[in-house]
Amino acid sequence: MSKTPSxxxxxxxxxxxxxxxxxxxxxxxxxxxxxxxxxxxxxxGDRVLDLGCGPGFWVEMLADIVGKSGAVVGADFDEGLIHHxxxxxxxxxxxxxxxxxxxxxxxxxxxxxTFDVIFFSNCFCxxxxxxxxLRRLAVLVRxxxxxxxxxxxxxxxILNPIPEVTLARMQHLLAEVFDTDRAGPYFDNYFGRKLxxxxxxxxxxxxxxxxxxxxxxxxxxxxxxxxxxxNGAWWEETVSHKLTPTERDEWRRYFDERDxxxxxxxxxxxxxxxxxxxxxxx
Ligand SMILES: C[S@@+](CC[C@H](N)C(=O)[O-])C[C@H]1O[C@@H](n2cnc3c(N)ncnc32)[C@H](O)[C@@H]1O
Numbered sequence: 001m002s003k004t005p006s007x008x009x010x011x012x013x014x015x016x017x018x019x020x021x022x023x024x025x026x027x028x029x030x031x032x033x034x035x036x037x038x039x040x041x042x043x044x045g046d047r048v049l050d051l052g053c054g055p056g057f058w059v060e061m062l063a064d065i066v067g068k069s070g071a072v073v074g075a076d077f078d079e080g081l082i083h084h085x086x087x088x089x090x091x092x093x094x095x096x097x098x099x100x101x102x103x104x105x106x107x108x109x110x111x112x113x114t115f116d117v118i119f120f121s122n123c124f125c126x127x128x129x130x131x132x133x134l135r136r137l138a139v140l141v142r143x144x145x146x147x148x149x150x151x152x153x154x155x156x157x158i159l160n161p162i163p164e165v166t167l168a169r170m171q172h173l174l175a176e177v178f179d180t181d182r183a184g185p186y187f188d189n190y191f192g193r194k195l196x197x198x199x200x201x202x203x204x205x206x207x208x209x210x211x212x213x214x215x216x217x218x219x220x221x222x223x224x225x226x227x228x229x230x231n232g233a234w235w236e237e238t239v240s241h242k243l244t245p246t247e248r249d250e251w252r253r254y255f256d257e258r259d260x261x262x263x264x265x266x267x268x269x270x271x272x273x274x275x276x277x278x279x280x281x282x
Contacts (some may be wrong), residue, residue: 008234009055011078014126015187019231020047020053020082026057028227029275032212036277039210040148046116049140052123053110056100058228063089063096063120075111077104081155092281109136113182117141117228121150124198134202134280141282150277153192158258159228159263160270162254170251173239182238192276204280211276218269225264228271229255 004075016025026033034059037058042048043061046065050059053074062072074089076082082102088099103111105127118137127133137147154174159167178189192211199207216224236248243251253261262267 007232011080017054017078019081022054024144024223024227024230027223029214032214034061036212037050037065042117048070048117048119049115049279050119051105052120053085054081056089058119058121059085059098060089063093063098063275065135068095070143071276073099073101075101075108076101076102095191105133109139109141114142115140116145120147122152124149124151125188126186128186128270130198133204137281143282146279146281148277148279149195150275151191151195152273152275154189156272156274157271158270161266163262166250170235170239173242174235177239192274195276195278199280202280204282206276209276209278211274213272214275215272218266220264220269
């Protein structure tokens with residue numbers, strides 16, 4: 001099947017990687033992102049590689065942790081995102097050692113230098129051979145250093161008050177599309193659950209991890225409403241060829257602010273999803 005290019009896609013056709021989407025996504029989840037970074041025990045003076053850095057929001061937060069004595073390199077193959085990151089994030093911390101490089105995951109082994117930490121957030125889902133990538137990354141980490149992988153898992157997506165049967169049907173269709181007939185670059189919407197096994201199989205000295213529950217109660221503010229609506233549109237677009245017109249019309253009503261079924265204004269609004277983080281020590 002061929003898929004209509006989505007407004008949420010990045011420059012290289014990468015799912016959910018446009019500047020607009022990543023910026024909105026970051027604003028909505030910034031509290032949990034700040035929280036999880038504190039638990040990674042990244043220290044002042046550390047040298048960190050943020051691979052798949054996108055617009056560089058994690059680079060900014062990492063730079064604040066490692067301080068002026070540390071260094072952060074952001075790398076991504078999306079030229080537009082790297083350009084944006086260099087223009088905004090690097091300039092916002094002129095006294096910090098921040099650099100951005102436009103390279104692909106496949107080229108990362110050619111980078112010079114070693115890192116205390118390699119951070120890889122919401123990117124394993126685009127990697128067809130995670131073990132091969134981990135082998136490349138392990139070479140860039142100093143002995144005793146670590147690789148931190150984070151990824152959402154699309155298997156949990158609670159959005160109340162959409163009826164359970166409607167949500168479950170959409171979940172089923174989405175899983176079916178990703179399992180059987182999706183076109184475009186590799187994408188695993190369910191990688192979060194595979195992080196622990198992937199890290200254990202690589203043979204890191206120690207593997208630790210935790211999963212964050214991202215939950216929001218209503219009323220949804222402007223950013224959260226925009227995020228929820230974008231998710232609804234992405235689900236619809238991804239499974240559109242499997243939906244009946246009635247199902248499509250019903251689904252749209254939950255994301256249309258003019259409709260009485262609009263979820264973001266509901267007293268019963270509740271949103272919940274999961275993001276897993278795993279650390280492997282070299
Ligand atoms: C969902 S975004 C995550 C951005 C950021 N790490 C975060 O957590 O918000 C995935 C990023 O991976 C980048 N990416 C995907 N495949 C890549 C590849 N093969 N080489 C380099 N970057 C890649 C995309 O351009 C995008 O910026």
